[in-house]
Amino acid sequence: MNDEIEVVDLSGSWAGNLHILRPVAPHYRSGCRRWRVMCFCGLGTEVDEAGLLDGSITDCGCRASDKVA
Numbered sequence: 001m002n003d004e005i006e007v008v009d010l011s012g013s014w015a016g017n018l019h020i021l022r023p024v025a026p027h028y029r030s031g032c033r034r035w036r037v038m039c040f041c042g043l044g045t046e047v048d049e050a051g052l053l054d055g056s057i058t059d060c061g062c063r064a065s066d067k068v069a
Contacts (some may be wrong), residue, residue, distance in 0.1 A: 010035060010049070016045070016058020 011022045017040035033049040039060035051057030
């Protein structure tokens with residue numbers, strides 16, 4: 001039985017208005033894998049991988065999707 005977890009490299013891809021740059025240290029409490037991203041509005045931040053993969057995180061909170069027509 002193979003118990004290895006598949007690691008996906010999201011670097012260089014987009015999730016909504018977020019350009020995914022690189023992985024960063026896991027969240028200190030949850031252990032969730034986190035990524036450094038740059039939003040379309042210009043703000044850089046870190047977000048959980050799960051939110052990127054399930055589509056629940058698509059901007060930094062700026063509502064950039066409302067500003068882009």
